[in-house]
Amino acid sequence: MSNEQNKMTRDLFDCLMALLLSGEENQRPASDAYEVCVCKGWAEGRTVTAAGLEALKPYKVRNAVIMAAGFSSRFAPLSYECPKGLVKIKGEVLVERQIRQLQEAGILEIIVVVGYRKEDFYYLAEKFGVEIVENSEYSTRNNHSSLMAVKERISNTYVCSVDNYFTVNPFRSYEWKAFYSAQWSEGETSEWCMRSDDTGRISEVQIGGRGSFYMVGAAYFDTDFSRKLLDIISSEYFVPSSRSKLWEDFFVEHLDSLDMEMKCFSEGCLLEFDSIDDAKSFDPVFLKEQQSEILDRITACLGCQREDIHSIVSLKSGLGSVRISVSGEVIPGAAQRGCPLFFVMQYARPDAIARVV
DSSP states (O other): OOHHHHOOOHHHHHHHHHHHHHOTTSOOOOSHHHHHHHHHTSEETTEEOHHHHHHHGGGBOOEEEEEEOOOOGGGTTHHHHSOGGGSEETTEEHHHHHHHHHHHTTOOOEEEEEBTBGGGGTHHHHHHOOEEEEOTTTTTSOTHHHHHHTGGGOSSEEEEETTEEESSOOOOSBOSSOEEEEEEEEEEEEEEEEEEOTTSBEEEEEEEEEEEEEEEEEEEEOHHHHHHHHHHHHHHTTSGGGTTOOHHHHHHHTTTTOOOEEEEOOTTSEEEOOSHHHHHHHOTTHHHHSOOHHHHHHHHHHTOOGGGEEEEEEOSSSTTEEEEEEOSSOSTTOOSTTEEEEEEOOTTOGGGOOOBO
16 A cells, blocks of 8 residues: 555544544444545444555654652642642542553553652552652752653653543543643633634644633643654743643743644533632532541641631641631631631641741
8 A cells, every 4th residue: 555545534434433433333424534544444334444544653652751840839738748630539549540540551661750759659659550750850940850760761752741630521531632621711810811824733822811711731742743743842941930830831932833633622521620619519528538637737737627718728828827717717707707817737747837927
């Protein structure tokens, strides 16, 4: 068969993926693309043939990288005891759920890049067969350093954040090209908002917007995108201003040369827990489920139960400072519901882990 006859198009790729994902219980697709796949010997009945799988090889997802190196200051005070990726959401450890979803999609090579409290993640290697790689620069650089820690491994790779929670499995064994997952926001949002051109390529990104698709969830780096982005990061790595950049910053600064499309998901499919309040909004018993000595000390100090705490907000006024809102008469003089109480989490002194200031 000639190269032209072997040529894969988006329509043919989508047809083969529909066959792979639907299973034999569904009828074969009634489309021109299906007829072309049959003529090429890529499909027969409701299945993809060996020749079809061979044609899909360039689009095979090689692996996944889960970035789990950061401290997650907005998750204080829990992040002092436990990395955000290891908290429980609706009974499941956050990173474990993502690993399971990847494995269910046939992605067996999974690399977890760690830094802060790295030892806490080591058990994942034995439990799930994942690889643990240390990012030694996590405390002095942003998330681009986690990509650079595994740069030789990135090619046809899902790039995931440890604080993501997917209500449906977004992963597949094959992907057409590089993409960033997106959801629609009708109202105002402070997220990174995207626009695409007529081909679906991301053409504009801005922080904040209204009535826009925004970045959330996993990204996928195909071979070409991986090479170009990592070359850009490498070339600018020792520029002092690069230290604070997300990998997304490098992408936005070089949109003209980096081809990535939006992959849109329905509202509620992709969640990101930036703060304790985000997690508590999704899982009302979130605080109750955590094994936390800090929470025990806070409730003992206030004379309340974990269920009485309805908001914990990390403050920028100082390391470890949080505002805790509780319900009811918890301490003398705090009779109003929702009274904000300010605490300093003195991590270096467990005997004084919480005090009113």
